[in-house]
Amino acid sequence: MDKPVIILGAKGIAHPALEIFNSNQVIVYGFLDEDEKLHGTEINVVPVLGNPEDDGFLKLIGKKCEAFVAVDDNKYRQFLVQMLNEKRKVQPINAIHKTSYISTDATLGHGNFINAQANIGAGAKLGNHCILHSAAIIDHLAEIGDFVQVGAGSIINAGVVVKEGAFIGSGVVIVSGVTIGKNARVGAGSIVISDVKDGETVFGNPAAPIKK
Structure with missing residues (x-):
């Protein structure tokens, strides 16, 4: 995989998802999470950049970055997948x-x-x-x-x-x-x-x- 990845979600399976991408030598650009308390923090030196619905970050997906949805809650996972499908015309990649x-x-x-x-x-x-x-x-x-x-x-x-x-x-x-x-x-x-x-x-x- 040539493009880096943005991970949507910074809790639950987000940390092991980062480890998976690291194990495959895939660069993770950063995390996006709705919890503002996490913004500006890091997971294993990778920054939590902002909100998953922030168009400033979303515009990178599909052009410069791939996306992976690391959210355990099914309803919110479905919401983020639909958002990526509609706004960026992309499907999340496999981890x-x-x-x-x-x-x-x-x-x-x-x-x-x-x-x-x-x-x-x-x-x-x-x-x-x-x-x-x-x-x-x-x-x-x-x-x-x-x-x-x-x-x-x-x-x-x-x-x-x-x-x-x-x-x-x-x-x-x-x-x-x-x-x-x-x-x-x-x-x-x-x-x-x-x-x-x-x-x-x-x-x-x-x-x-x-x-x-």
Whole structure:
């Protein structure tokens, strides 16, 4: 990658995203964050320049810089992606740690965060703007929708379908063939042996719906 990167967001996955770009010898120009208290500070000598909606910085994206959205909150992540699409006509780039493994015939979208030791198997499909934390496994032929977050050490087994906006906590195991619905949530350490409905929250071994 020839162009430097501006990272939108300076909390959560922003610091490991910087480490990913550093590990791939990609220059990070700076961070943009809505929290004014962070403006003028640094993360590992890289400055927090200003607000993500500041046109003075946004105008650099697509011409002199690429962009990566390092925001954990899905709604705000979607807002920033849409802003980049509409104002700059660009898609955020992927941040892929050099120690991760991605099969040669896996399919990846745009703007994904793939941390150290993550593994994406043969024929797997990863949508856009997903977050895969350290050592997450997406086994062969699994399908992950847009804006999905998978916690550290979780195992998404072969043929699993995880729909848009779902959250999978750390250390989760989803057995082969299960479907996780849109915007569903799976609590950390759960073992999921049956389908999870859209918007449902499950937890435990075996995972069961949490009553609201």
